[in-house]
Amino acid sequence: MSRDWLELLRPGDWLVMLAGLVAVAAALPLLWRGGAADLAVVKRDGTVVAELPLTQPRKLDVAGPLGTTVIEVQPGRARVASDPGPRQYCVLQGWLTRPNAIAICAPNHVSLQLSGPRSDGGGYDSLNY
Amino acid sequence: MGAAMTASTTERGADAVREQPSPPPGRGAGGGGVIELEVTAVDRRIARYAAAAIVLTIAEAAIPSPLPGVKPGLANIVTLIVLWRHGWREAAWVTLLRVLAGSLLVGQFLAPGFFLSLTGAALSLAVLALASRLPRNWFGPVSHSVLAAFAHIAGQLMVVRLWLVPHDGVFHLTPVFAGAALLFGIVNGLIAAKLLEEK
Incomplete structure (x- = not known):
């Protein structure tokens, strides 16, 4: 056969x-390659407080209404290491690696978003297939 | 153009023509307002193959797909057979008629799906025009099928990127589409080769 x-x-x-x-x-x-993210943008109340390149390890403390949110950056990735918020959603999200990935610590008014090479994803909040 | 008209009217006109074996070529009968189109054997053949391809298109539309765009493309088996037996010109007619009539029947005419089919078909036919010149002892229907499948998916990805999802993100799915093209290309090619062998 x-x-x-x-x-x-x-x-x-x-x-x-x-x-x-x-x-x-x-x-x-x-x-698997979603385009490498190269910048972590940290915002408080919608305004940018820091733009950290994802090249060297770094920690950043951001003061919000509830307390201090700690942002941790490592080569190629970033996360919210700790946050005073009650439900810890942004911490539980873990490491962000893809461009446009975002962790929002709403109670403390802090957000962490990765951005890719220029224009990548510009104009789109999300894409569904 | 003439072939298209005759081919598409064949289904209706075949019986009428059969009754009078040699109708005057393309001459309108003045008073009655009846227009007889000459239907050649080639036209009938194209219509018959196109009908088979359309049936496969419809049958396939009923098969659920996990990803839009990933389909077996069974109708292409007909294209491969026509290409092998009767050459590229007839294969092109059959394919384009299938895309047009198939989209009308499925209700996709001028919808995005129609343009995707059309682009895929056009690029496949372009590649088949080249592939059919390869020595037949070496390259059989399976080669034709795989090459055409890759051309098909390449054309569709281009249209999707330029028009439907204007973002490079669609290219992340390239491996999925290419894998499907390879798999279904081989399967369709084997089926076509089998049918050609049986005559």
Whole structure:
């Protein structure tokens, strides 16, 4: 049965299928690379307090109405390390790595958003497929 | 253009023509207002193949897909068979008629899906025009099918990027579409090769 089907393939067909497989394999990294984020933008009450490049580790304290929110930056990623808010949503989000990812600590009026290379995602809040 | 008209009127006109074997070519009968179009054997063949392709298009529209754009593309089996047996010109007619009539029947005419199909079909046909020149001993229907499938998805991604989702984010899905193109390209090619072998 399966031999019948294999006999339908000609030598060049194998070549084309192999080339196709290579093309798919070459495209595979695209699935995970969401465009690298390179900047962490920290805002309080909607105004930017700091723009931290995601190149070297750093910690930043931001004072809000409830207390201090601690932003931690490491190469390629950033997170809210601690926050005085009651439900801790922004802390539980963990590390942000993709451009336009955002952690909002609403009770303390602080937000952390990553931005990608210029124009990437400009004008879009979110994209659904 | 002439072929398109005759092909699309074949279904209605076939019986009438069969009764009088050699109608005058394309001459309107003055008083009665009846216009007879000459239907050649090629036109009938194109219509028959296109009808088969349209049936496959409709059947396929009923299959749920996890991702818009990922479809087996069963109608392309017909294109491959026509290409192999009767050459590129007829394959192009069958494909374009299928895209047009299929979209009308599914209710997608001039909707985004229609333009995606059209672009995919146009690019596939362009690639098939080149691929069909490859030596047949070496490159069979499976080669044609895989190459056309990749052209199809490339064309669709281009339209999606330029028009429907103007953001580079769509390219993150390239591996998914390319993988589907490879898989369904091989499967469709094998089915076409099998059917061609059976004559």
